[in-house]
Amino acid sequence: METSKKITVEVNGFRKIMVAGGISLLELKDKIAIKEDPLVPVVGALYNNRIMGLEYKITRNSNVRYITTKDVEGANIYRKSLSHLLHAAFMDITKGKATLKIEHSLNKGYFYSYISKKPLTETLVKKIKNRMDELVSEDMRFNKRECEVEDALDVFEKTGVRDRFYLLKYLSIPKVTIYGLLGCVTLGQGPLVPSTGYLKLFSLNYYPPGMVLTFPGTKKPKELPSSPEQKKLFQIYSEQRAWSKILDVDSAGKLNRLIINRKIDDLTWVSEGLHEKKISQVADIITKNVKKKRVILLAGPSSSGKTTFAKRLKIQLLVNGIDPRVISLDNYYLPRKEMPKDGNGVIDFENIGALDLELINRHLKQLIKGEKIQIPEYDFKTGEREPGTDVVSLSGNQVAIFEGIHCMNENLTSLIDKEEKYKIYISVLTKLNIDYVNHIPTSTVRLIRRIVRDYQFRGYSARHTIxxxxxxxxxxxxxxxxxxxxxxxMFNSSLVYEMSVLKGYVEPLLKEIEDSDEEYTQAKQLLHFISNFVYITPECVPLTSILREFIGGSGFHY
Structure with a gap:
């Protein structure tokens, strides 16, 4: 293709410039002298709504918006590049005598496990951090290469990185992008920064039995975030790591291998069995203390499976002889005219101040005392609350279950002693990652769940949900x-096999989004992500599975 012809590029939505075809995004940035902060660098660009690295060459008329670490897309590029930098420094220091594996989010960063005959030490972590700093100072290039799948498989086999080998082996694609830094080679999961000199802001700290890599967030991109230590969350993740190790399925490639080898049935039933066991254990804890703790509070982020969890918990409680009464906090909204508004003057339903906290606490106290309460009914059309017809009281073998986004917030039930209530948090704490370098954010799993559910049950397009x-x-x-x-x-609602099932539902929905739509950027990312998984049919999903809340066909009524 000719690259000398003139093309028109509209930059950042307001400036048009004529340039020679074949100019790179980095060269164009320098040509128009975009101002940037060294601590908030330009790390990539949206090229016709596609996320591209700065090395990409422009060959046609286009729209370009440069992105920095203040942008979600730019922050993702920065984090992926940092992870590659860490692995390269780790390999250089350990000389192949140990393995580093990305695990999950923790304390505003990523937790990495250390696999070796000897335990990790704080001294070794400091050496790795120092080597990362040296590589940043040297401003070494990330070597990007397009190659045939067979060539990439040879590279991964020779370097002994089985996670990347298995991931690529079972994907039906002819060519791939790989990135190299020192002896570390990774499979491209989106662009990286051009060189290590871009990665000036990070920290690496010893966190037994591994380490935590911390990076800036989009709200304050010039500084590293502070975060309260997430001990309970870490404990749940630790349980999942032990379980994944036993089943030897800690990456997408290993999951795909099980599917191709027709061994997915056992994994499915063990995953679902683990959920059932955990829910049963929760029910046993509640039953043991039913005389003291009569109020159960459930909360979790969107698409975490709270509704199905509540239904399955109710069954397990009934098995134990406990009769739960489920009460929706939606009925405790204040009249619309009394609700707080956001900065744009729009009623803020998600503000805890939109709830009648005084009435909630009074009703809870009455229930604990064994008194009857009349549950109100909120009419979202009129914005008014009316006296309901449902009268509830708790006898000796009954508990009240409340579900709502604020249930972990102590302000919601401030007049109820902590010894009289259980707080249960449900979330999607992903058990596996793409490979040992590339993380699967829990928010990505929840968004895919929500896209499928919104289309299946609410008639919303993927574009609307995104x-x-x-x-x-x-x-x-x-x-x-x-x-x-x-x-x-805490209850982890993720299922190690779910992406392989959801793939068949979400791919056609994402492909409906046009490249001229703003949502195309996110849709393209999700399509690339879901392409890492081999599809399995939904027939393998039990009728009581949390996954059925999103794909349909559940044995429960919602």
Whole structure:
């Protein structure tokens, strides 16, 4: 293709420039002298709504918006590049005598496990951090290469990285992108920064039995975030790591291998059995203390499977001779005229101030005393609350279950002693990752669940769900995540095989989004992500599975 012809590029939505075809995004950035902060660098660009690395060459008329670490897409590029940098420094220091594996989010960063005959030490972590700093100072290039699948498989086999080998082996694609830094080679999961010099802001700390890599967030991209230690969350993740190790399925490639070898049935039943066992254990804890703790509070982020969890918990409680009464907090909204508004003057339903806290606490106290309460009914059309017809009281073998986004917030039930209530937090704490370098964010799993559910049961397009997702996430950051460590019990609703099932539902929905739509950028990312999984049919999913809440066909009525 000719690259000398002139093309028109509209930059950042307001400036048009004529340039020679074949110019790279990095060269174009330098040509128009975009101002940037060294601590908030330009790390990539949206090229016709596609996320591209700065090395990409422009060959046609296009729209370009440069992205920094203040942007969600830019922050993702920065984090992936940091993870590659860490693995390269680790391999250089350990000389292949140990393995590093990305596990999950923790304390505003990523937790990595260390696999070796000898335990990890703080001294070794400091050496790795120092080597990362040296590589940043040297400003080494990430070597990007397009190659045939067979060539990439040879590279991964020779370097002994079985996670990347298995991931690529079972994917039906002719060519792939790989990135190299020192002796570390990774399979491209989106662009990286051009060189290590971009990665100036990070920390690496010893966190037994592994380490935590911390990076800046989008709200304050010039500084590293502070975070309260998430001990309870870490404990849940630790249980999942032990379980994944036993079954030898800690990455997408190993999951795909089981599917191709027709061994997925056992994994499915063990995954579902683990859920059932955990729910049964929760029911046993509640039953043991039913005389003291009569109030059960359930909370979790969007698409975490709270509704199915509540139904399955109810069954297990009934098995134990406990009769639960489920009460929705939606009926305790204040009249619309009394609700708080956000900065744009729109009624803020997700603000805890939108609930009648005085009435909630009074009703809870009455229930604990064995008195009768009359549950109100809220009419979302009129914005008014009316006296309901449902009268509830708790006898000796009954508990009240409340579900709502604020249930972990102590302000919701401030007049109820902690010894009289259980707080249960439900979330999707992903058990596996794409490979040992690339993380699967829990928010990605929840978004895919929500896209499928919204289409199946609410008639919403994937475009609509993606457009609303940033608002959902913003509400969670304010109302849910700050309070998750308040939980007495945490339940992980993720299923190790679910992406392989959801793939068949979400792919056609994402492909309906046009490249001219703003949501195309996110849709393209999700399509690339889901392509890492081999599809399995939904027939393998039990009728009581949490996954059925999203794909349909559940044995429960919602």
């Amino acid at each position: 457009r609303q997702w940033p608002l959902v996430r913003a509400g969670e950051e304010i109302n849910i995540f700050p309070y998750q460590e308040e939980a007495d019990i």
